Amino acid sequence: MSFSTINTNPHRFHIPVMGTGFTIDTCLKVARYGIHSVLSLGDDELIERVREYHCKEYGIHYEEIEGGSEDHRAKRITAYLNQLNLLVNDQFEALRQQSFETGKDINRYFKLLPDGDLKREYNRVMSDALPVENKKRRQDELRRLMRPGCINVNVMTKVDCNIDRIDHSMHEPDKTDALNGLKGFAESDVRSSIIFSAGMNPRLYGAIAKYPDFFPDLTGAIKKQVVLKVSDYRSAAIQGRFLAKKGIWVSEWRFESGLNCGGHAFATQGMLMGPILKEFKERRMELIETLFPLYEAALEKTGREIGDPPPHRFTVQGGVGTHAEHDAILKYYEADATGWGSPFLLVPEAVRIDDGHLEKVRVAGEKEIKLTRSSPLGIPFWNLLTSESEAYRREQIADGKAGSICPHRYLKFNTEFTKKPICRSSKAYQALKIKEINGRGDLDVEQKSAHVQETTDRACICFDLSAPALKVMNLPTTSKLNVCVGPNARFFDKVSSLREMVDHIYGRIDLLKGKNRPNMFLNELKLYMEYMAEEVERVRLKLSNQTHDYFEGYKLNLLNGIEYYREQADNLVAKGRDNFLSQLDTLAAEIDAMVLPAPLALEPA
Template structure:
């Protein structure tokens, strides 16, 4: 592994071609492969840019989703391989890409140390030998892909019946499996999908070769240790090894937020730190049994299992703590990279909004049609378009992509809650229900808050590359985490690497609490919101567990602080303030249950 960090998937478009931008520098990044129209648009863009023949893959063709994905991934892979070969032959001179490659590496890496030796060498023969060695050590970052497992809408044939193995997520998985990517991983996020995982069992591309090497690997994004154990066992029983568990903060993240029961990131990381060996052993036994049953080679020891984390990381000290104390293989830096045009695909207007964003500009909204809370940046054209439609008496969005069509409240075939069709039907139902005015307005707001994410999270690429994804739909939505409030300017790729590795500081002059404090504050705000909405004893009991877990998390953090693992001078005081805020919320709880 060349770098100590990776760039996670962001939205649909924001990392759609990040490997083309950063892989040649050894940086791994993740492409979302669920929106195939966006992928087709990117195929056209890159084939045209390279003056190569572009042959459209029509949505009327058989298995078009999988074929679009396969071809795009092959194209990206080919571009990266060409870039790497060009970089390997570049001159070692100031400003060249080969110099940039080595200068961005972490200072403690063996390759960086060798590079420093090369720079210090004065004898011609020694320099030539070191130069040849350095060129041979250049390794590209991984081209990984992401499927949000819940985005698995059925697709139907001409006979009106669901297409076998033709659902969105299954077809996307097939597209990746059939690609020529090697040393790559597929990231499954948002929980377990038995249908998708059962199809994965059929994909021999994820098997280890005779030397025990997996050319295509599985990463599972999880919120806690229990989720890793459940999903890991499910896959191991099918002969699929999880090569990495990628932990993400429940609330201090971009996009969809899956709040835990008040269990904070630190205690979750501690579970993995102390329980990784046990987890590995438990999964390996099931994995070996499954391989044996199908007559496959059973390795003598477990394949590597990495643990990584992402969500709200913002400083070199935090990066080091996660790497050293929690023994993470890499850390995920998402939101800050939205301000790095060399790494992500963000149009100029949206980039400006991101740079100016303050904490109040990022909302933990109800905007997602999936019914999951969703962080997004206020003030963009997606929000303006949604409000304009309502004011004109035309609420909802045209549903061209249908990837989030899951609601069957009014229709036999699922539709999207952000669609014109659903919102008209739902508003009509609310108007006929004769609800009290305050309840009607609250219910109406939940309906109208839903925003089209399929195009909204894709259109930034269309704007940046001066093309069109869907005719007459150009509104943009972006989903940074709350961490964006602390990063206030565009940065170069070199500057961001220097920031991560402690050679520079993009937050100089900015007062930013520790990532654990930022997450804790988000959880306290979430608890306060839920208490205001408490509807009975059952919910109150759940919130009491939530509150207790926050208290346990604070006690755990206090131990870390006292042990010097988090030396931040303000950390203890901020923990005390948070404790006081949680204590004050007990009065709110009493009021809401009367």
Template sequence: MFQNQHTFHIPVMGTGHSIDTPIRVAHLGIHSVISVVDDLLCEKIRKHYCSEFDLAYKNIPRSAVDGRAERIKAYLETVHEIVTRKFQEIKELPLFEGNEKDRYFNLLPGSNPLKSAYQFIEHLSDREMRERLIEDLNNKMRPGSIDVNIMAKVDALGTDKDDQPLSSEYSDASAALRGYANSSLSSSLVLSAGFNPRLYSYISDFKDFYRDTSGEIKKKVILKVSDFRSALIQGKFLAKKGIEVAEFRIESGLNCGGHAFASDGSLLPVLLEEFREKRDQLRETFLPMVQSFYEAQGWEYPEVSDEQQSPRITVQGGIGTNGEMERLLTEYGMDATGWGSPFLLVPEATCVDDFTSQLLANAAEKDLYLSGVSPLGVPFNNIRGSGSAIHTEELIKKGKPGSKCPKGFLVSNTEFTENPICTASAEYQILKINSIDESADTEEEKERQKNKVMEKTCLCTNLGTGSLIRLGIMKPTYGRQAICPGPNIAWFNREYSLDEMVNHIYGRGESLVPEERPHMFAKELVMYVDYISELSLLTDPGDAEWKKLVRMQKNLEKGMDLCMEIAESEAYEGENLESLRLTVEKQRMRLADIFQNNLVL
């Protein structure tokens, strides 16, 4: 397991945009996360990189027994082999000659001991001591971790050649877990998008998730969580099976990329404050359960430090300046931060095609929105004018809406069929549109409902298309590229080098974003009020859904009080706290108007 030399990591971004990020940055010591939702995409990317790095390649066909797990394992092994090769190459380079090895150390934050040692050696004249210290520094270099993301609730049950359901270990999420677990990687499994007890239980089938006699865990578990309660519940479930959560990764409910899982109105500062105050409770709760499990199994729980037993707490979602990051690390005691969307404009780090990259660079705030395109029925951060949006509109104009559903990862609907189908599929959309046409609703309402049906997009295919185009596997004329940036991307307006972005993160040199960029907490607040405003139009006062909105309102009021305290505190360099103060004042009035107007109506 490699310790993160940086105070940031690059989170998963879609199925394709971070799929080869470790190949691009791990040799430089930067942690990143791969999605393995799309094993068929993994196979195509594996073939490409095997050719590029002259590695043996044998196709694993779609019909192969346990093919999904084998394709994922094979891809991860390929990434591991390439990263290992690239890292060894830079370790063998001489220092202080302006090469990739020097870049490794120059990218590190100023607080890192390796950076301090590097700078000390650079000005050392004693040759013997210099050589000795260089060797010591060399031995302490570590590559970035090749972490793997599984969306826990994207877990369709497969069928055999006779269309009969397979056993649960062949479900999509379980097969993906097996592919990762059977790989030689020493890294972390990032579980997101909900709690899946069946999948979590399956983790205990693999010994790599437990401590060895030296106290090390080869494969660690990271949970993306929305609040402290969720962390406690999920962590206890795993602890009872002896699985320790190495990290809880807090993500803003709305101010993030990809699918947006709105909280009950609890803003990020409120959530972070609770984690800061209660973080010791996590270790105190989980450790006895873990030790009891080891004892019941007849295993000896090795002696390790309190730090090794305590889960790390990190945060991501909308961070845009070094000042914001410093507040998260210093005020809230976060161990690290995740920077996602800005890296979509760093070709050295992510896999984005030219058309989409230019679209992102030119995007203004009005171009970024929470959409209904996901077949999962969850709000999806989107950008107007994407190749996917253009293709979907073309299909609608031709009177042939929907996808052929070539991959079927998001099948879940049984409204019209016995076996689940995807709401973005042509099969479902034709059936649903016919149902709407036969209803007694007004023509205006029918049109509204049909538009909602037809906006669903084949994310399984389209989120990977941009990476295939970028790597030359697919022609740009194919189009259909989908991408899921957070709204933070609006303030980054061109392509950047990796060094530029890392220097921006650490506050080295001129900021890449203008001073007027709103604070991340301000943007999150606006998004929640927008979200409540839209829901209020579809809800009548007194309904159960209305009561949920009232609860969200109360939580937002609490969050705004805290945000105002932050706005009146001393700003970290690059923090736009004035925007936070103005936003709280405006959104407080706006929120009151939403509820007052609906009660009057």
């Protein structure tokens, strides 16, 4: 059996999804240069407004797909992706047909590339004193080898609301938000990937096989590929087996740090990125060998045949901040690419962000970028505390008006107090929850205060994350801009061009020169220590029911991770090895000294 990896991307990094608004049209800014990016399919209201905006900008006829019309969510997504596909292809073809004269944008395409065969050939063609015909032939060959970046999409599997946002009726089981997002992507013209994040959704995964573009064609190529964002090998294996049995191949395993990332954070039980990547590196081929027979058998049932396993990629994101870290992940862990999210919030050439919040992100440090309880999903959420959204939320609380009017209604899942689901960020839910908290006899005054604060911390993220795009496009909105920036942005304080950020990733310049930034593995370790301390405190305040055994396991995983980093320091740290080891010793001592909640006393027989 032979194995292969996808090698269609000229770059060794991608720009992950950031909120619903920040990367909503990033592909129009970077795809012509061969850079992959990801947009969210979460907010079809935003998608429709941005489609209208681009129709006007590019002189394309716009026909509204009204909310409440039959299948409107899927149709809006399909129409927008088709529009992006058309525009990106036009941009790319126009770029590819340019001459190689000084100042032409085609040169930028090649200058952004990492060191490699294509970059070296470009440099030879541009520097050699070749005969005119020979030079033209080699330039045409360069054009033939150019590839646009993909218009990839993200579906958060847990955001699968089945309530109609117009008449509040319940959708049919096959008309939920996630399923309609999948349908919109599947029926579009794009040749790209759908990234599933936040864990397995069997109903959603089971529906993929309805769409032929997810199956290999006669050449073995898969037009629409599945990418799984996972936090450990076990999750990758479970989800991969489920999909393989449906005849769906996972074309990319996208490993993301559980805490050192932006937006929602899916913390592990203290399992650190280094040991997780080690396991995947060592068991990568084992996983493919396990999945392929299941996949092959499922294809045979549908009358399809395939000879060898389709290509697959292994990528890593979350906290990568230097070229040395990028290089270590590619070389030591044998990853195909890394993802760079939060640093690109300081690259207005690549994302949608207004000048005011660009400056807020630029100056933000540890006090301003916090892991919060802002998400109504109940999942920890990285948030910029100086954002317009957070300021407005605090003002509303001070005025006795806690909660949101819930304008978008994408996250209505809670039925604690009502028959029909409501959102935990809504005024209705927060009023009912605060009343319940104040009536509880098992909480003291401090605990009640903590429970009320956690209730009112919930923000209207599904509406406010649309604001970055709407405000920059000067489209009317009442949303207050929320910034789901990750902790890695604390170390970046320079507004950069696309060229500068790409050069930083590939080690041609250093945007962090002079900064006292710890290695990414140390940063993640510290975040897990902080998270553990916060969880211990939440147990005391009766906000969490985690057990003593859970924390013992968490602590052991951290210490095992530290031991692994000690053993692999030469492979993981390009410079400052002694300092790296010294910091590991200090952090290990702090972990040993952590006081855990006492075990629950057993009731006498």
